[in-house]
Amino acid sequence: QLDYNWLWGALTAAQLREQPQKALVAKLSFAIDQNANNDRKATVSFGVERNDYFLSSYVSAAASSGRNTGSLIDEQINTLTGTDDIGRFTQLQTVQQLTPITTKPYGVGTGLRFGRFFDGLALRATAGLDYEDGAQGAHQARLSLALDKYLGRRGWSVTGQAEHSEISDAFGQTQNDDQVSVLLRYEFGGQGAFVPTNQVAGPAAVRRALRSPISVHPRTVNVYRSRQGVPTTITTVGTRQYLDRTPIAVADSFVVAANSTGTLIDVLANDSDPDGQALQITAVSTPAHGSAQIVGNMVMYMPTAGFVGADSFSYTVSDPSGLSATAAVGISVQPVVVNNPPDAKNDSASTSANTPITIAVLANDTDADGDALTITAVTPSTAGGSTQITPDGRVT
Incomplete structure (x- = not known):
């Protein structure tokens, strides 16, 4: 801080010697303040002081850019x-x-200080008002009051301070703060003495350096946070939790006889529900070569008269909550095959006594459908001989 003080006014030196209480001191100062994070501000202040009061004002501005926090x-x-x-x-x-968040000192600030001295009571009263403004609506205002009481001539004093602050940040949040403190201070150093070089009588004038313990501006570098740059949005989704899952319908295939009058088909036999709920057939389509209808929880299919070949239809299965699935049913309509009985002819053979004989009894037998014939049973001979079927399809 750089200070420049001067006597202000039109009083002569003789008048000042006679009426020192009317001396008015003007004070101009320039200061650079910095905190531990290298945030800085510059302040210019001006004030006047007399033996019974002082008044000062200041203007400050940020002297450093923001930092990413x-x-x-x-x-x-x-x-x-x-x-x-x-x-x-x-x-x-x-x-x-x-x-992104940046922290920076307030862009501008201003304030007033006013004080009153009460020499008879060794008392000083001080009032201050400060306001600082930043970007994006950030600002703070502070009202402070102080009372200093000097305890005799031994360097001791006691100070009572009260402060009220209102702070609004760039995010729309407001904070009020009230502080009260009592300080006990001791000032080292004596009162000083003036000894003239020559013995004189009458008033004497002494030129001395002026100093003021009064702070004309807040030394603290207050900072605020604000948004910086374009926000980044990250969207994540969790695992889906199913409340009700869709049934699983599996395609079917069946064989149906031509000209049949109706065949019940259990299309649900290979279908399932992941939630274990009961399934119901709710719809069935019309096949191209026949008819299909829901009967209970099955489908009845009837082919068109005289049709032989491939046909199909689809069906819809639903669970109690209404979720459904559809599958196809393939139908193979086949003609009815009639199996006619074989025609067995009588056989005759001769042999000598005590001599076995093997007879090809199938040699003269026939089958109308051309199917292969096998011997399935023989009876004993009427004269008490034995009979048996040989592995090659004959009778011994």
């Missing part, structure tokens, strides 16, 4: 609901907005 995280958690191929679900969504 991280990011402001604004987090919002939402619960999403929806339906996909599996079913209805809920899902947590987290949206984080990261806003």
